[in-house]
Amino acid sequence: MYRYDAFDAEMLQDRTAEFTDQVRRRVAGDMTEDQFKPLRLMNGLYMQLHAYMLRVAIPYGTLSGAQLRRLGHVARTWDRGFGHFTTRTNIQLNWIKLKDAPAILESMAEVGLHAIQTSGNCIRNITADPYAGANAEEVDDPRVWVEAMRQWSTFHPEFSYLPRKFKIAIGAAPNDRTAARIYDIGMKMRRARDGKLGFEVMVGGGLGRTPYLGPTIREFLPAEHLLSYMTAIMRVYNRHGRRDNIHKARIKILVASLGAEEFARQVETEWEALDKAAIDVPEAEIARIRASFASPAFKTLPAINDAVEALKAASRPFAQFVKHNVLAHKVPGYVIVNVSLKAPGEVPGDCTSDQMDAIADLAERYGFDETRVHFDQNLILPHVALEDLPAVYEGLRAIGLATPNIGLTSDIIACPGLDYCALANARAIPVAQEIATRFADMEVAEDIGELRIKISGCINACGHHHVGHIGILGVDKKGEEFYQVSLGGSGLEDARLGDIIGPAIAGPKVTDAIEALINTYKKERTTGERFVDTYRRVGLAPFKAAVYAEAH
Amino acid sequence: MPKLIKLIDGRPAWAEDPFLAVADEDAMPGQGGVILSLTRFQAEGEGLLAAGRAVGVRLEPSEAVEGLAYDLPRLAMVALAFPKFRDGRQYSQATLLRERLGYTGEIRAVGDVLREQANYMVRCGFDAFEFNDNTGPEELAYVTHRFRHVYQRAADDKTPIFVERMKGGADA
Ligand code: SF4
Numbered sequence: 001m002y003r004y005d006a007f008d009a010e011m012l013q014d015r016t017a018e019f020t021d022q023v024r025r026r027v028a029g030d031m032t033e034d035q036f037k038p039l040r041l042m043n044g045l046y047m048q049l050h051a052y053m054l055r056v057a058i059p060y061g062t063l064s065g066a067q068l069r070r071l072g073h074v075a076r077t078w079d080r081g082f083g084h085f086t087t088r089t090n091i092q093l094n095w096i097k098l099k100d101a102p103a104i105l106e107s108m109a110e111v112g113l114h115a116i117q118t119s120g121n122c123i124r125n126i127t128a129d130p131y132a133g134a135n136a137e138e139v140d141d142p143r144v145w146v147e148a149m150r151q152w153s154t155f156h157p158e159f160s161y162l163p164r165k166f167k168i169a170i171g172a173a174p175n176d177r178t179a180a181r182i183y184d185i186g187m188k189m190r191r192a193r194d195g196k197l198g199f200e201v202m203v204g205g206g207l208g209r210t211p212y213l214g215p216t217i218r219e220f221l222p223a224e225h226l227l228s229y230m231t232a233i234m235r236v237y238n239r240h241g242r243r244d245n246i247h248k249a250r251i252k253i254l255v256a257s258l259g260a261e262e263f264a265r266q267v268e269t270e271w272e273a274l275d276k277a278a279i280d281v282p283e284a285e286i287a288r289i290r291a292s293f294a295s296p297a298f299k300t301l302p303a304i305n306d307a308v309e310a311l312k313a314a315s316r317p318f319a320q321f322v323k324h325n326v327l328a329h330k331v332p333g334y335v336i337v338n339v340s341l342k343a344p345g346e347v348p349g350d351c352t353s354d355q356m357d358a359i360a361d362l363a364e365r366y367g368f369d370e371t372r373v374h375f376d377q378n379l380i381l382p383h384v385a386l387e388d389l390p391a392v393y394e395g396l397r398a399i400g401l402a403t404p405n406i407g408l409t410s411d412i413i414a415c416p417g418l419d420y421c422a423l424a425n426a427r428a429i430p431v432a433q434e435i436a437t438r439f440a441d442m443e444v445a446e447d448i449g450e451l452r453i454k455i456s457g458c459i460n461a462c463g464h465h466h467v468g469h470i471g472i473l474g475v476d477k478k479g480e481e482f483y484q485v486s487l488g489g490s491g492l493e494d495a496r497l498g499d500i501i502g503p504a505i506a507g508p509k510v511t512d513a514i515e516a517l518i519n520t521y522k523k524e525r526t527t528g529e530r531f532v533d534t535y536r537r538v539g540l541a542p543f544k545a546a547v548y549a550e551a552h
Numbered sequence: 553m554p555k556l557i558k559l560i561d562g563r564p565a566w567a568e569d570p571f572l573a574v575a576d577e578d579a580m581p582g583q584g585g586v587i588l589s590l591t592r593f594q595a596e597g598e599g600l601l602a603a604g605r606a607v608g609v610r611l612e613p614s615e616a617v618e619g620l621a622y623d624l625p626r627l628a629m630v631a632l633a634f635p636k637f638r639d640g641r642q643y644s645q646a647t648l649l650r651e652r653l654g655y656t657g658e659i660r661a662v663g664d665v666l667r668e669q670a671n672y673m674v675r676c677g678f679d680a681f682e683f684n685d686n687t688g689p690e691e692l693a694y695v696t697h698r699f700r701h702v703y704q705r706a707a708d709d710k711t712p713i714f715v716e717r718m719k720g721g722a723d724a
Contacts, residue, residue, distance in 0.1 A: 007701055007713045014699045021698075022668060030686075031668075038638060039668055121640075151703040151713065157675035158647050158706065161640025227704075238644050239616075273652060278705050285714040 001062050001370055002147050002292040004112040011154070012109040015116060019043050020102040042122055042160070044115030045101060049422050052096040054104065055118040059150050060128035060143045061089035061373040061380075065360035068371055070111045072356030078104050083356070085341060085349040087413060087464055088167070089127050089373040090118055094420050116154060121162045123153035123234070129172035130374040133293060134382040136330035138172035139189040140197055144290045145226055146170055148281050152227045159234045163241035164249035166234075167206075170199070179375065179491030181205045181213040182467060184251045185233060190220060197223040203233060203263065204255030207461035211497050212252045217264035224286075228279040232271035236263070296368035296383055301333025305386040320404040320442055321393055333386050337367075339379040339396060340403040340411060344440035348414045348432050349377030358399045366392050377413055378406065408445040409453065409518070410436035413464060417457030417474060418481075424457035426474025426481035426507070431455055434511045439518075448518055451531045452490070467491035469532040470517060471498045472510065481507040487517070487543060488535045501544050516546040557689055558658070559679040564689040564696075567680070571608055571629065573662075587631055590615050593623075601626055610662065613641035617648050624655050629680070634663035637684075643676045650677035650707040671696045677707035 004012070019039070026036040044055040056071065063071075071091055075083045078100045079093045086092055096104070108114060118125055126149050128142040129135065149168065153159070159166075169178040171188045180186025186202040199221045205214025221229050242248045255263045312319040327336040339359065342348050351359075363371045363381055366388040372380035384392055396402040405411045412435060415421065417428030432455055439445055454468030465471030471486040482504035489498030505513050518531070520543050525534045535543065558567040571585040576592050585606035588597065593609045600607050608629035609620060620630070630649060632642040642661070649655040660680035661673050667687040670678075674696050681692065702710045 005717075007716065010700050011703070011713075014701075018698050035637065035666060035668070035685075121638075154703050155672075155699070156704060157672035158643040159640075160672055161638055161643065161669070163640075235644055235647075239641055243639065243641075275651065281714050282718070284718055288717065 001064060002143070002289065003064075008112065008151075009109075012112070012114055015043075015114065015155075016102065016105045016109050019105060023098065023102060038120055038161070040098075040101075041120035042117055043101070043105070044118035045096070045098070046119060047422065048094065048420055049418075050420070051094065052098055052101070053420065054093045054096045054101065054115055055086075056091050056093070056108065056113060056115050057118045057125040058089050058091060058373050059125060060132065060146045061130055061375075062132075062143065063371045063373070064111075065364040065369045065371070067111045067113055068356050068360040068363070070108060070113060072353035072360070074104055074107060075356070076353040077107075081354075082350050082352045084347070084416065085351060085373050085377050085379070087375045087377060087415070087462060088125060089130075089375050090125055091373070092416070094416070117160075119165070120160075121164050121166075122160045123156065123162075123166045123168065126150060126153070126167075127169040127178055127375060129170070129177050130372050130380055131177065131327070131336055131382060132172055133295065134329050134334075134336050135173060136328065137175055138330075139174075139191055140172065140223075141290070141293050142170040142172040142189055143293050144286065145189075145199075145223065147289050147293075148227065148286060149230065152230070152279075152281070156234075159238060162234075162238055163243045164246070164251075166237075166251070168230075174493075176493050176495075179464070179467065179495070181495045182207055182211075182464070182491050183214065185230070186214050187221075192220055199223065199226065201229070201233075203267075204252040204260070206250050206252040207464060207466045208250070209247055209459050210252065210256075211461070211466045212256060213495050213497065214252070215255070215260035217260055217267060224283070225276060225280055227281060228274050228276040229267075229271055231279050232267045232274060235270055236266045240266075295331075296370075298331045298334060298383070299385070301385060301387065303332040303386075305333070305389075308386055308389055311390050317397075317402070317404065318390070318393055320446075321402055322389070324404045324408065325402075325406045326389070329383065331383075335384050335386055335389060337381040337384045337389070337392055338374070338406045339381065339401050340405055341378050341401070342405060342411045342436065343400055343403045344405075344410045344436035345433055347429050348412055348436075351379070355399045355401060358395065359401070362392055362395045376406075376411065378411070404442070405445060407450045407452070409439035409448050409451045410445060412436055412453045412455060413468070414455040415457050415462035417455075417463075421457060421462075423460060424474065425459075425476040426457050426483065428455040428457040428463055428472075428474060431472060431474075431483065431507070431510055435514050438511050438515065448521070449530060451518075453514070454489075464491060465489075466497045467495070468498060469530075469535075470514065475504050477504065483507065483510050485510075485513060485517075485547070487540065488532060490532060494532075499540060501540060502548060505547070513547045516549075517543050520546040555682070556660075557681045557683065557687075557692055559674070564681075564692040566689060570606065573610070573631075585628055587629070590619065597623070608658075608660075611645060613639050613645070617645045617653065620649075621653055624649075624653055624657075627657060629658035629660055630655065631660045631662045632678070634661060634665050637664040637666045637669060643672060646673070646677040647707045667691055667695055671698065675702070675706040675708045675710070 046053040171178040187199040201218040202214035367381040412432040414428040414432035418424035452469040455472040456463035456465040457474040467489040473484040484504040486498030556569040587608040606628035610631040
């Protein structure tokens with residue numbers, strides 16, 4: 001994986017010094033809170049309900065063992081001994097004191113971690129396919145390009161005071177695992193017929209109050225022009241995006257009001273006028289970055305391991321773990337291990353400092369020192385030898401992280417909601433906990449099969465509820481927590497926004513409503529059909545009838 | 553009265569302001585340099601220039617710099633207004649003035665201009681500042697030299713890190 005060189009390290013040092021000085025000016029009263037706010041936001045510091053929250057960037061979701069261990073250390077030393085992984089593949093620390101922020105940033109910078117541009121109206125941490133470098137289907141390793149973009153977008157003088165925040169994702173394979181169409185810019189790697197590498201470019205997706213799936217504005221962008229083309233998009237947006245109304249300031253509104261075609265025309269015109277050669281990074285630099293993502297030294301191993309097969313036959317939990325959490329790797333004899341942070345009853349995405357240490361140990365010992373964060377708020381050990389799988393499983397079990405529920409009902413995405421977030425209407429975490437607990441039984445969960453439930457505590461949609469097979473949105477009704485339920489959404493290859501089923505449901509009734517939906521699915525499904533496909537085939541009526549009949 | 557700081561050969565210093573900012577409703581002074589809004593410049597600029605007066609134009613962030621393309625060679629300066637320090641359109645305006653329109657004259661930041669954004673302004677081509685806080689030349693020099701490197705090209709002449717790397721600089 002990419003390791004920061006002397007230049008990257010000096011950038012981090014200078015940034016820490018800059019922020020330390022900015023905090024000093026603020027404390028001395030040399031700046032107002034209004035003037036300080038965008039500066040601290042661009043360093044990931046939010047004022048939340050109870051304290052400051054620090055959001056740490058995890059570019060393309062990749063962490064070394066040392067970095068993960070350092071996050072554990074920071075959480076233990078300056079927070080309450082745990083962190084929260086988000087749908088943006090960042091980690092959030094919820095109980096930070098402003099005066100500690102410079103020391104935290106300094107500690108993190110030692111291992112190449114930072115909070116640069118994790119908030120504010122700038123280009124945010126960029127996400128990539130979580131299985132990059134391990135997935136046989138990928139066209140190219142997207143991290144190479146995301147790293148080039150990370151550098152280009154860091155402290156970009158022209159694009160740091162945009163109309164609104166700006167989020168970018170790059171998918172690596174035809175089978176999109178990044179939910180690219182719900183980003184301000186989503187890209188998918190492609191190869192042209194002549195073998196040239198490039199991207200499909202989608203612009204103007206986003207959730208929140210006005211959800212859109214981003215339209216494609218260019219079918220094929222030659223990879224070497226990635227940064228100049230991004231510059232053209234950003235410039236059109238920076239000049240013409242709305243600044244008069246915060247709810248209309250995202251690029252999706254500009255794209256929707258101009259129309260995708262006209263927006264694309266403006267971008268192309270700007271791009272033609274740009275000095276591409278000055279902006280695009282030369283091949284040698286791409287090659288340098290690429291070298292840092294070279295495959296680890298995989299051994300030649302048999303594709304089937306007898307000990308693993310024997311353990312699967314002997315241990316039901318292990319067999320379930322393999323079935324649900326372990327994926328094929330591009331190299332025979334290796335697997336991808338998903339680590340669920342969704343043990344039923346726990347807070348989705350939360351991870352304690354001790355767990356971080358233990359996962360870092362496992363990664364160093366069995367996983368070429370690499371871990372990933374998945375936007376489903378789970379972790380990944382991307383390169384595990386099959387022969388080490390039993391040991392990894394045991395290691396995870398020992399820290400309570402071997403729940404075999406990836407993609408099942410209890411693998412719920414939930415934003416921090418009213419337990420932490422100053423913008424929330426309602427709690428999200430307890431709703432997730434209650435549903436997960438009710439469907440914790442493996443037999444029940446396996447019978448239901450793939451079901452993606454996503455919960456947001458307000459319309460900002462950090463929990464991606466619009467693209468949940470079942471989406472749950474917290475709304476406030478005269479001080480009481482109600483939840484609006486939607487069905488049929490997806491952010492992946494079958495991208496679609498969910499349909500709202502009817503009036504919002506009172507908090508205590510939500511789990512019953514989910515059960516009614518699941519029972520309807522069981523009644524209506526054909527053999528092997530997923531929940532979302534049954535819904536899309538039979539439509540809203542039977543689901544709606546079931547939920548509102550039970551509510552009476 | 554706001555005081556003017558200019559970059560002379562990249563070094564900030566206090567400067568005499570030879571221009572008077574004339575609001576749309578103000579009477580036109582009989583002599584001396586003036587800074588006009590785009591509307592007033594379009595109405596009265598021709599006459600003033602013909603009379604040999606130094607004329608600058610103040611653009612609001614919503615006004616396209618391309619509209620000045622024809623007049624740029626005759627302008628004494630361009631002021632870009634920051635109604636709020638958080639507005640970011642001026643960074644694109646300045647970049648386009650320098651890179652696309654080849655403008656080499658003064659680009660001045662006016663309005664809610666603050667120290668902590670000044671480095672980005674300089675990188676995008678601003679070379680004159682009317683600060684709205686207590687920033688002086690020393691403070692400006694400090695914030696524009698905080699970073700030893702830059703990651704990307706902009707309208708200044710800084711060498712991006714990817715070029716420094718190829719030259720084998722630092723101990724990268
Ligand atoms: S969706 Fe709303 S409540 Fe949840 S984290 Fe985002 S802003 Fe907060």
